[in-house]
Amino acid sequence: MIAHEDLRAGLRDAGLAIQVGPFVVRLRSRLDRVERSVALFYDRQLLPAASTPFADFHVTLAASPGLRSVWRPQARFFLDGRSPFRPLPLAHAYPLFEWGLNWCIAQHAHDFLMIHAAVLERDGRALVMPGEPGAGKSTLTAALTLSGWRLLSDEFALLSLATGKLVALPRPVSLKNAAIDLIRERHPQAIIGPASHDTSKGTVAHLKPPDSSIERMHQQAGPAWLVFPRFAAGGRDRLQPLERAEALLKLIGSSFNYSVVGGAGFEAAADLIEQSACLNLEYADLDASLGLLNDLAGGAA
Amino acid sequence: MTRPVLEQLLAVLAEPAASRSLSLADWDWLVRVARVASLEGRLHALIKDAGALSDVPPAPRRHLHVARVLADRQHAMARWEVARIHEALAPEAIPVMLLKGAAYVMAGLPSAPGRQFSDVDILVPQAQIQSAEQHLFVQGWVCEGYDTYDQTYYRQWMHELPPLTHMRRKSVLDVHHTILPPTARLHPDPELLWAAALPLDGFPGMYVPGPADMVLHSATHLFHDGELENGLRDLADMDALLRRFVAEDSDFWEHLTARAFEMDLARPLYYALRYGREFLQTPVPDSAFRALAAARPAPPLLALMDGLFRRGLKPHHWSCDGRLSGTARWLLYVRSHYLRMPLHLLVPHLLRKAAKDHRKGNRNQAEP
Structure with missing residues (x-):
């Protein structure tokens, strides 16, 4: 089991490796609500970073930058630097992660x-x-x-x-x-x-x-x-x-x-x-x- | 990362068995960069040919395998589309030349296995392009999603119809009548292309470009028309084609360089050979560069182009980007337009396009 401080550090730094069935997702995010949900739902699926050199999907969830973030904060999903969707309200950052992960799997898992x-x-x-x-x-x-x-x-x-x-x-x-x-x-x-x-x-x-x-x-x-x-x-x-x-x-x-x-x-x-x-x-x-x-x-x- | 990922990707493209020495951490980067460069399927084919696929660790091997499944599917669809195009145009005696991906697949060339592409590109004689459009329309290919301005732009200034989409299958077909716009700086003669074309077995009236023209077309597309998004993949295409054609014809280099001058495409070929040798160790003899000496840019221009292409040809993945990558890509984009049209046509076009893109904004991005 990975301690919560390590989970937070992982999410903010090199990425947190999560075993999701046959896939390894490396997730980075500085968003508190993503951190809380990942800690709640995936705590038993976290992999030690040192022994997980390969990930199938490199995902980042980030707040959209810019002035608009003051009055309408939004979250964006990135697969390895590219954002395939429109942003969603920041409050939906965690569902956005789940939906985005569905998209990653649907695009790539043709085995x-x-x-x-x-x-x-x-x-x-x-x-x-x-x-x-x-x-x-x-x-x-x-x-x-x-x-x-x-x-x-x-x-x-x-x-x-x-x-x-x-x-x-x-x-x-x-x-x-x-x-x-x-x-x-x-x-x-x-x-x-x-x-x-x-x-x-x-x-x-x-x-x-x-x-x-x-x-x-x-x-x-x-x-x-x-x-x-x-x-x-x-x-x-x-x-x-x-x-x-x-x-x-x-x-x-x-x-x-x-x-x-x-x-x-x-x-x-x-x-x-x-x-x-x-x-x-x-x-x-x-x-x-x-x-x-x-x-x-x-x-x- | 022991070595920069791009170096490792290039090493594997040039010598697929080198994949045996990669660690899982190396593969983590390699798969990501190959993915944005549309090269995963090609890597699968190359590594498999080298007998090294079973040495690839299972996790990255699965990504290469899946890309190959997709590529094989795309090839099956391209074969189907080509047969339907043949049905539409052969009865009307409209000759069709397949270009790029469709040509590699149908002619069974070594650039085909694992190559990822979706659109089919064909060439028809200019005199018959309207008739071709009508007969393709009857079979379900329509031009949709282009406003009046786009339509006029394509038809008046470009070397092709606006892309056609099949009503039911949603496949996209590009119909060209020559390989560069009539307004472009270079003027390859399509008559010469037709004269050297090779008939396609089993499809009377269908052709693929002759070997030299196939290389020249790919070079032109990449280095004159500025389609750099998949630049490294296209460089790998030419590498595979050149190795095959040289093995089949010992005088191929002389033929190719002479043909390049005849087609007015010597400059793009010079770039293709220069960066092919530099990136993929394509075995280009010095004699070929000597033969192209007249097309070689003057030293200051060449230094500039080196600076641009060495950046622009890299996969568009953030790990390969340097400080000037974005600028280089933008300059190459501007260059491709400048080469395509004289300024008095280009400036109004770009302004109009910019205004339209601005209005469209993010609207065409998908909902999650």
Whole structure:
């Protein structure tokens, strides 16, 4: 474990090395809110600088300079000196780091089929949940994570093209709007960071993954269930089998880099379908849907 | 960092097996600089050819591999685009010459493996350029996102149509009718280019430039037209082409230098050979420099150009920048425009462009 003074010095000086699943991020920032969030969420993923000579992504979060910073302070994301996005309000500096890191991974990790999906694991078997924004994926993921499932990923599934297995990318689960209080009430012990209001996704707060998910981040998991959740307010919670061909098309449609990896991506997606029970989840009540997913995995946790 | 990263990158480009001696800390810098220079995919190809890929530590090897995956994908797309262009223009008997990346890929040249590029560049005879635009339009290539001023600028003063974008595939196609604007200081004759072009197997009516012209075009693009963002990559292209062409034709240097004068492109070739030898140890014989003596800039100008190009050709990564790098790049940008147009045309154009860029501001940057 790295002491807080070292964390601060690392962020301000040569950069703090963070193991994020299969990637090493070297982060530099003088922003207090970034420092606080990194200390809160990534304290168990810090690498000693001396034995980490290579990083995959060199990220800097900095306040925009200039006179405007007096009345409208802003934060900028830099990948190795280049800023791929517009700045955001300084209050959103930490979500900007998470979103920027998503961008880095999506641009570079073509040794995986990358899918916009949550991934959880129980007893060595992985549940993959692709979902449109608003499908309730993050809420389900947070609740599963806090009730015995291992978190591999909140919204960024990495399917290895080499092994056909899912690789963990454990990062804070991004909770939006009403889900923040819902998870707080159900799991008072959960560690949830400060909320950022009025982002492009509404109010956002992050849930820290349990230690067990971090400790096992280098363990891959074979796919077992492919579930497409859809939020149906006032409806009845149910799991319904899905045609494999349709599941394959939907899976490919949720991929960020299918067109880049081409044939290898198709093979990997087809293998995943082959090994998975493919289901649609109509989701109205969190407890009812959790029950359905736990039953899939062989009983309540 | 034991040695400056640029030195290490150049050493590996010139002698790929030298990658074996790099530490992980060296690789940390090398991958970052190669990334902004669009050279990661080329490094993968060169190191693999040298049989040294398995000696690259897994973490950096993964970045080289991924860049190669992207490059291979770009090449597959370029092949597809070339076939579609052929479908659009061959029935109309409009000859098409592929340029740069598309030409290297389709002709299977050693500058192709791992080369990262996205746009396809073609040349058609000036008399048929309007007809080519119409037939490409029917197949879905449209000119979008250019206002009336840009349109007029391209069509009246440039050597190409405004870039065309395919409606569905979003691929970008540049259609040229010669290799430099008609207003430029140098006047290569496109007729000569066509006369020496080589037919492309399997695509009747399609061509690639002859070997000497391929080198000259790349040199011109880099050292006259001022496309320096990927300068080191283009220098590496020429290095690979020259090594191949010299191996195939022992008189290649004489042909190349004579052709350079014939095409009015001797000065850009002089720069290409000078900096190729300096940066990548391209094996240019002294006889080639002697043959180009008439095109060699006078000593004060050459000293100035050395100062500019030695800075401008470096990867645009902050670790390679010195105190004057920004100034050098700006001066080279101004130079490229000055060489492209006489001042009475250039000044109003640049003012207009500056005003437009200012109005646009940061608007075209993405949301995170």
